Amino acid sequence: MNKHFVLILIILASCTSNVPDNEFYSQSPSSLSDIIFEEVDMETIVMDSILSSFGGQLVVTAEGLSFIDYNFGWMFNFDSEGTFLDRSLGVGQGPQEIPASGITFYSPMDDGGHLFIGSSFDFYTFDKELERQQTGRIRFKQDKPTDYLAENPTPEDQRSYNLAYYITDAKTIGIHALLPLIGGPPEYTNFSMDTDLFAKEARILARMNLETGEIEDIFGRYPPSYYERPEKRPLSYFFFDLIDQDTLAITFAADPFIHLFTLDFEHIASFGIEGHEMDTDYELFTGNAASFDRFMVNQMRTKGFYNSLKYIPETGLLFRGYSKGTDSETDGMQVYKNNTLVAHFDVPKGMRIAGYAAPWYYSDADVDERNEIMKTHRFKLEF
Numbered sequence: 299m300n301k302h303f304v305l306i307l308i309i310l311a312s313c314t315s316n317v318p319d320n321e322f323y324s325q326s327p328s329s330l331s332d333i334i335f336e337e338v339d340m341e342t343i344v345m346d347s348i349l350s351s352f353g354g355q356l357v358v359t360a361e362g363l364s365f366i367d368y369n370f371g372w373m374f375n376f377d378s379e380g381t382f383l384d385r386s387l388g389v390g391q392g393p394q395e396i397p398a399s400g401i402t403f404y405s406p407m408d409d410g411g412h413l414f415i416g417s418s419f420d421f422y423t424f425d426k427e428l429e430r431q432q433t434g435r436i437r438f439k440q441d442k443p444t445d446y447l448a449e450n451p452t453p454e455d456q457r458s459y460n461l462a463y464y465i466t467d468a469k470t471i472g473i474h475a476l477l478p479l480i481g482g483p484p485e486y487t488n489f490s491m492d493t494d495l496f497a498k499e500a501r502i503l504a505r506m507n508l509e510t511g512e513i514e515d516i517f518g519r520y521p522p523s524y525y526e527r528p529e530k531r532p533l534s535y536f537f538f539d540l541i542d543q544d545t546l547a548i549t550f551a552a553d554p555f556i557h558l559f560t561l562d563f564e565h566i567a568s569f570g571i572e573g574h575e576m577d578t579d580y581e582l583f584t585g586n587a588a589s590f591d592r593f594m595v596n597q598m599r600t601k602g603f604y605n606s607l608k609y610i611p612e613t614g615l616l617f618r619g620y621s622k623g624t625d626s627e628t629d630g631m632q633v634y635k636n637n638t639l640v641a642h643f644d645v646p647k648g649m650r651i652a653g654y655a656a657p658w659y660y661s662d663a664d665v666d667e668r669n670e671i672m673k674t675h676r677f678k679l680e681f
Contacts, residue, residue, distance in 0.1 A: 350670075362378050412428070458481060521550055576603075606619035618633075648664070660674050
């Protein structure tokens with residue numbers, strides 16, 4: 299494959315499409331491999347002690363590392379070696395504070411600002427100086443009553459969905475944010491995660507206008523394997539990132555491929571190789587609504603699944619992490635360049651890539667809450 303291949307660039311457009319559902323994944327998948335690294339030297343940095351809830355996200359910036367505490371709204375800033383520098387934001391009504399606790403999504407913005415989304419459809423934007431610019435609410439269209447939708451599942455109706463808070467991925471593009479969606483559990487609505495209709499036609503992403511809070515479009519579909527293999531459906535997690543702000547990359551928990559789409563959901567490519575030693579012997583759900591959440595959590599705890607996706611624009615590498623299953627002492631990490639697998643190695647359990655600050659790739663926070671210790675793992679990949 300041409301090492302200088304450049305992904306097709308597109309512009310953000312309306313996500314309405316007349317393409318039949320069975321044609322959304324129109325390109326045949328590929329499984330190209332040219333592995334250069336099968337192991338990496340991993341450094342572990344123990345970060346300075348902080349007073350935190352330790353529930354949150356590590357962000358890599360040119361200045362160093364920042365830990366976003368989702369529960370208390372603090373932004374703890376460190377240098378690249380984990381030395382604590384200062385703390386900003388926090389919950390409050392001041393111009394440099396978040397008005398409500400309980401952050402569920404965070405995303406940096408194109409202009410250096412920050413987007414925070416709360417647990418009650420509230421959202422807040424801050425500029426790069428951490429001055430709050432906007433306080434708003436996410437507004438789904440409510441064209442039909444919920445009792446009607448319960449009896450008449452409507453995949454194209456925004457009210458058929460909720461935000462998929464457990465996914466935590468959110469991305470911003472100009473004045474828009476992309477947010478993950480999920481439908482209802484079994485028996486809560488006919489449009490539930492264990493049905494053929496959901497597997498074939500459920501939308502997965504919402505495009506929100508950051509100036510108005512309006513959900514302007516819902517779009518995307520689960521891959522064909524979720525329709526063909528019903529036992530995959532309880533693993534409804536998916537993860538996504540933007541390639542140069544123009545192309546959408548998506549990986550699904552129980553699907554071996556990474557899928558590339560334009561932002562109006564035109565299929566560009568599917569590619570990937572299954573992770574090493576993954577337990578993918580998923581079980582078919584046959585219970586009722588009361589047991590679905592417990593069943594889903596048990597599948598995610600015991601089985602292998604893909605658990606993260608991160609594109610690094612500085613190096614053109616796409617990282618996909620995966621859990622092997624409960625019997626493994628390690629997880630796995632794949633690295634793709636130009637749709638080809640170029641590195642595949644073991645990583646600590648639960649490790650996800652947070653970002654890159656030359657020459658290091660950093661993991662998200664590895665937290666030991668009982669002992670109030672936070673670590674990050676870092677490594678180099680030099681091709």
